[in-house]
Amino acid sequence: MTTFDTREPGFGTRLREWVLRDTTAGILLIVAAAIGLIWANTPWREAYTALSETVVGPESLHLDLSLAKWAADGLLAIFFFTVGLELKHEFVAGSLRSLRLAAVPILAAVGGMIMPAIIFVGVVVAFGATEALHGWAIPTATDIAFAVAVLAIFGKGLPKALRLFLLTLAVVDDLLAIIIIAVFYTAAIHGLWLGVSLAAVAAFAFVVRTRRARWWILIPIALVAWAAMHASGVHATIAGVLLGFVVPAVAIHGEHHARTHDYVEKVAPFSNGIALPVFAFFSAGVTLVGGDGPLAVLGQPVVLAITGGLVVGKLVGVMGTTALVTRLTPLRLPDAIGLRDLMPIGFLTGIGFTVSLLIAELSYPAGSDQSDGARIAVLLGTIIAATLAALSLRWSASRARSRDMNEDGLPDVDTAPITGDENWADD
Template sequence: MKSTAKVINKTLKAFFDNEAASGILLIVIAVLAMIVANSPLAHEYHDLFHGTLAWTPIAKLDNLHLWINDGLMAVFFFVVGLEIKREVADGALSDPSARRLPVIAAAMGMAVPAVVFLSVIAGEGAPELTRGWAIPAATDIAFAMGVMGLLGNRVPSSLRLFLLTVAIVDDIGAVAIIAVFYTVNLKLMWLIVSLLVLAVMIGLNRFRVDRWWAYAILSLVLWYAVLNSGVHATIAGVLAALTIPMRLDARGDSLLLRFEHGLLPWNAYFVVPLFGFANAGVAMAGIGLAGFLDPLPLGIAAGLVIGKQVGIMAAIFAAEKLKLAPKPDDATWAQIWGTAVLCGIGFTMSLFIGALAFPGYPHLIEEAKLGVLGGSLISALLGYAILRFAKGVPEDEDDDDLARPVTNPA
């Protein structure tokens, strides 16, 4: 029994240490949610997440789905905020020359999918559909990096860094979009309280207070204030993260790194999978496979599959030609194309924005899920296939590149 337990523990540790693990888990969760939502357990699945709770400490959060999307997802956005701060202060986004290409690519990779989406739904006579323009804008870091992780050393490290950086910039853009375009009915008093709590947290940082519990308590207070302010509660997670001290102690550690390392596994293997299970289950009854061709899901899928790769490839090509920034090192255009396609995996952030875009229209939220899942699946399979069969830069060409500037392959 002990040897069996050791084997199981070793297998689990290897899985969770694997770069692809979180992405594989999300795929499994999405499939499971779809199966349950279209099984004899569909009624129980819906009641579990949408049924009114017998008791809740916060009246606004009266079902499990709201607690996950407005509460637990604040942890996800807190971790996103920590990653953004670290990358901007001392990572891939800290060097202006290194971040130029990912920022340009991410901006185009958000704008073009929105244009594609709006083009598909144009002329439908349903103005409420336009609220979904941002759904295909963001890239799911875990899912995309997970698919890339399955390819091992077939993908050069420069493309892994490029994909990660584009996804982080996407997250910054998505957070800004949620704060600006999906905020309704602002309540001034709670907004002032939110700003005061945020000011206190900034003050703690300035006065070099490194007590984790102080930031944890104030983060909860900030979340509650933002929840009642009209701004989406998850924005509190990002704002709180930006106040966490990053200064190193005598051991070369920091409070930000401790928070990030402590929360990252919970985020990857509990928060996001639970969110995925609660949000990815689309009841196909009344929609059917033909529902994929309805304007909303088709527009979202087209934005993810077509808009993302067109926007990112155009940005890289233009930056290279205009000498604004070189393309990623040691990567062929085929490999870059495959990476751009993987950026069309929206999943977590796209599902989240889809739920915000259509309040009061549950059937549109279901259709949006269909578009996100379909577009993300196509992007994942197509991106994997391209990268799997794309030829890399020959070794002798790599050696030559050390002695001369990189030029575009003919």
């Protein structure tokens, strides 16, 4: 007689599944950022500053960092590890394995990074604030977790192909942002430490391919790679990307799933539930009260430059590039996606948040003239872009769709709708 296990999933399983949902990561980011911003503008803001500036870590290893710095350099490396896993999966078994299929979102991502940078440079030069030019890359980034969360909440009923298009575009965006951080935001490189880090990554790549890749071996190797990368002068989050990228993206040793899939399931709950919210909490805490008041911060040229880049630059870059490519070349949008869908996609890519905040901190260190203005601009641009994305998603969902949205001459077949229950482990 066959028996079935009818027991309810345990609390830990339910919590993990909840954290993995597309909607959860965005909600946690918003709540954490709101707490940080509100606390930094209350009568108890000195306590927030003291907490952010609390130094922990061994001085002998040059790891005596403030809690805010640990969040940016340490916890965010965990998020970038999941980014590396996603990149590896997409290149080997996902949407980036075929250049023909991925060409349109790749080009859209490039256009969506060039136009915000142009707007940023144009605004700061027009206002004569050339000392702020170092922040040109701030509005080029997209927060993949936040953007997908907005799509999951407000894009119900639209085809799932739209989610895959956004993920592909955002993954390419993340890859380009990683390259920008490594190339343009590294002041000096210490070759010996960089070599140690790369050697540790190579050791990680070897161990992670063995039949039994033990966590108690992998984690110490990963910590060495991270610490050495930090000491090399290259931003430590790059180590996270490299470690994720060397994980096998195809099933090995008779396993049912690729290890990239298994590791995303294990690491993404911690990344979405702890690493990203803690980083958002410390990065969003801009004090607007006191001093010269909020108008002094909001009146900085970088605020208009970053906000305009995120809201206008991303939209024009993504929509304009895609329209040109699909009209002037044989390339077409993926099945079930039309040009009208690119307006909400363009606004979704304007949700810079996590990576934009990171680049803002690299561009303008704490205490610099543009530091607070850049961070508040990222928050403001993200809020505006997310709001416009939500409105345009509902508008698009309310309109009838043709049988051939991408105008390739064939009826659409990939029309399964977004339900809001999608999660990271499904990708």
